Amino acid sequence: MEEVAAASDVIEYTDSKDNDIFAETKLFKQDIATAARKRRKMQRNIIGWLFSVWPFFGWCIFGGIPFILSIILSLAELHNFDITNFQFIGFDNYKWIFTDQKGEFWFSMRQTLYYCLSLPIGIFLGLGTAVLLTRHVKLTKMFRTILFIPNVCSVVGVSMMWKLVFHRQYGVVNAILLAMGKEFPIDFLGDPDWFMPVVIFTTTWGAGAGSILFQAALEQVNQSLIEAAEIDGASKTRIFFRITLPAISPTTFYVVTMNTIGALQAMANIQILASDGRNPLDPKTGNSIPLTAVYFIYWMAFNQPMIYGLGKASAAAWVLTIIIVIITRINFKLGDYWVCYDN
Secondary structure (H helix, E strand, O other): OHHHHHHHHHHHHHHHHHHHHHHHHHHHHHHHHHHHHHHHHHHHHHHHHHHHHHHHHHHHHHHHHHHHHHHHHHOEEOOOOOHHHOEEOOOHHHHHHHHOOOOHHHHHHHHHHHHOOHHHHHHHHHHHHHHHHOOOOOOHHHHHHHHHHHHHOOHHHHHHHHHHHOOOOOOHHHHHHHHOOOOOOOOOOOOHHHHHHHHHHHHHHHOHHHHHHHHHHHHOOOHHHHHHHHHOOOOHHHHHHHHHHHHOHHHHHHHHHHHHHHHHOOOHHHHHHOOOOEEOOOOOOOOOEEOOHHHHHHHHHHHOOOOOHHHHHHHHHHHHHHHHHHHHHHHHHHHHHHOOOOO
């Protein structure tokens, strides 16, 4: 009996030991699986961080550093790119912008706001063409492509084309006017009274991008609301202003906001259309002055650095930035009253 009991104890001990070994092996395998999952997750995170580092690194070089330098330069006097001539002068550059007797920056700002008149014209044309193309017009895709082509063309190429169209001696417009009996050609690109209207006209040529956005929005309008309004006897005009326009108001808000910011930053097309990027004659002073705020900033920094310098140009850039932020904020605030996000 004692031998049987001893054998039983040995078996129980062996089973217990096997169970312990099995449990330890199971835990060990679980630990290995957990460690493998953590390792794979860490590898994915490392790869993700590597992909994120390069854009951040690029932003620091091309965005962050210029951002900080522009703030520092706006508080300094520097007439060339020699950093040894750097002289800290506080807020004198900002004082100059607001107290300059010539008021060149503010005149260029008024010209920029004048240029913004192209916004309602472009939006009206974009919405009008979108409405026409969504009414089952033949060759709709072809017309959409034609409308969008100006937006994929180079600004330089398009501006040079318009410059040739409105040229005083070789332009197509003056050739037509002379053929119709006009005695002298019009200097569209040199006369201050004609230049900005011509620029606004050429800008509306690129209203195709807005038209594409409006077409996409119009196709998403709830047709059941329109059908219900038609059953109730509402006219097409009433349906458009009471149902369609509110339904596409988010798209309208986006187009207005982005086009406003773009218009306040306009430079390239105006610089090319003008003979040297500057209005030939200011009716008040008789002096040549910049056409838009952005070009005036560029002109101060690179064309006349010894007169104005990088400091005044940086200060003017920050004033313009604040103006753009304020206008954008006002636009967002007004959008709360007319933009409808409920379909």
